[in-house]
Amino acid sequence: MEEWVFPVLRTATPLVFASMGGLWCERSGVIQIGLEGFMLLGAFFGAFFALALKSVFLGFLGAGLIGAILGGVFGIAVIRFRANQIITGTAINLFAAGLTPILCKAVYGSANSSARVDFTEPLLWGPLVAAGLCAVVSWALFLWTPWGLRMRFAGEHPEALQNAGVSVVRYRWMGVVLAGVLASVGGAMLSVFLSSSFVRGMSAGRGFIALAALILGRWNPGLTVMGCFLFAFTDLMQGRLQGHEWFGIKVADPMVHTFPYAVTLFILAFVMGRSRAPKALGEPW
């Protein structure tokens, strides 16, 4: 229990934030392949603001703010100018991978890692509660409120929503900005909560794993969180399997590293068929 539950919850925290961001964005009809980039930028700016302002909380807040701005940039491209959503998302990922080492070098003198966030006690419950709240609130909004219903219609049948007199564009804007904010906060969890400094490339595919959790969870908040737990568990397994001997054979660590990704591939390949994306996903409005 103690050995698994708490670590799984911790590891799942960034994934929950990112996948909830992806959920709202994709439910509103915009493909969000840029979660990885938002997470990486969030990881840097989380550490940066926490160090600069000497407050972990302000670190998260700053990361969220940067995420909102970048989500806005993404929105201008894909909503205002109807750019291809997959390519724009990929651009966000490449941009983040290139920008963060430069900023890191400029601020901390090394492209590979930031200074350590060591002015405070290690965080315990705060981020876990925040992630839980994020999931529960998403679920409640999704199921019960006009706002959630409209978000769902924006991605499922935007024409019907427009006919009912609701602006599709407005709801899609909320979707992309939310994705930027939540994924960046999720990224900040990596640098400030799960470790205590920014490390180059530290998102390490978690944005894509959050996306996988979303698909696995059929774009449904409850199931998506379950997906996050599953992937957090495999990530943890991977760490604990390193150095293990299997029937007298020592598996090389790089092989073990592939475990979460292999599981992602496996599950998506076999579960994907039964999962159905929002109908208007990827169609510009």
Add this chain to the structure above:
Amino acid sequence: MSHPIVEFREVSKSFGTFFANKNLSFAIDPGTIHGLIGENGAGKSTAMKGLFGVHSIDGGQIFIRGKAVVPQGPKHMMGLGVGMVHQHFMLAGSETALDNVIVGEEHVGLFQKIRRGKVLAELQALSAQSGIPFQAWNTRVQDLSVGDQQRLEILKLLYRGSDVFILDEPTAVLTPQEINDLFATLKRLKSAGKTVVLITHKLKEITEVTDAVTVLRRGEVVTTLRTSETNASALAKTMVGRAVSFTYSGPRTDVAPDAKVCVEVKNLRVDDPFDRVKSASFFVKSGEILGFAGVAGNGQSQTFKYLSNPSAFRGRSSGDYKTLEGAALKDQTHADPEQLRHSKIGIAPEDRHHEALVLDFNMNENFFLGQQSDARYQKYGMIQKSSVREAVVRAIHEFDIRPKAPEHPLKKMSGGNQQKLVMARTLDPAPEILYIAQPTRGVDVGSIERIHAEIMKLRNEGKAIILLSSELEELMDLCDRIAVFFDGTLMDTVHRPDFDLWTLGQRLGGSQ
């Protein structure tokens, strides 16, 4: 005398040089079922898009309950009590029927809990009170039958306070049983004092359920009548025939007495839930034009489709289909378009935008479509762009296609110029037999003459031509014989000396 609830006065809308609506004037009385009938492309949907502000109108005025309005969109019209059931339902398949009604009209704050129970009770009461049955409120729309989805759309509009219900081709997707249910629903709406506008191209629906009917043709109102004062034959005539301002006056050679039969079809049957061919037998000789006439949905289009690609009807068609190749008739019942092309048959399909052209591509690319195995345009699997371009340049000059730029995308060209390109492609390489459908639909007046002259030239050169058109005048003008389709059956073939608008109209409506 009360005001008409919806009135069009001199409403016009044009796209480029093409008038989609020209000086439409008609009025719809409250508490009636009003039919709006016309062939495809007659301007029915353009008129309704104008009414809903989907596009702005160029001229004229629209009145709702006697007040002039400038439509701003669906929400605006909903506010005035005018709702529309679109051909493609405005329903999200993955959401429940209930949520589809609620969205946009939640009656609670954006972040408050939706009172689904309360709305459900209201809807159940509304369903009972209006006599429009619906139970599956918690079922996802994708699991509902089409008839149920349509009822849901109507109840949605009712719930949102509609007085006027506009239904765009509502029966196109329904089974006969569902059509009966729909008509019952429409009559209930009427008895509840609501107004229904039924857009259709099916005569039977008009005579069965409407109180008044406005007939549109080529973007203009032909007439508005009380349904009780007309009948199917008279409507058929007004729908497809009315004096056009131009007729072909060029040469017309006599059909040679020893002209060979080029196309022979016997006892054709095609199964199809919506447009069935029960029985059609006909032939065409070289140097003559056989017209296919019929009100939409009576089998003439389906027969044309079969002729153009019998391989697509494998297993659901029977009968003989032979065409002249060399000196003998060849069986074509299994042929695909490619094989038909080898048999020197040129085909200009009915739906220019969906069956004939790719609008995002340019003239060269569209010209190449279907010619991919032609050795002139293709070598070792590579497109011979320069020879395609040469052919297009030739076509541009021969047919006076504008603009004179082969690299011009089709979507930026007028319907007339698009059709000319289709004709040019159909005639390359020169066919002996031609199937031409709706050659002048959506085409500006200037190009119509050009296209008619071209068809007549081909006829006089000795080609055998089948011409499908929803314009009776066009058929009467060009054809040597007209095959009349009714209820899936080729009823009769009328010879040129016997052409008469009135009697042909009656036959299209099913009278002998």
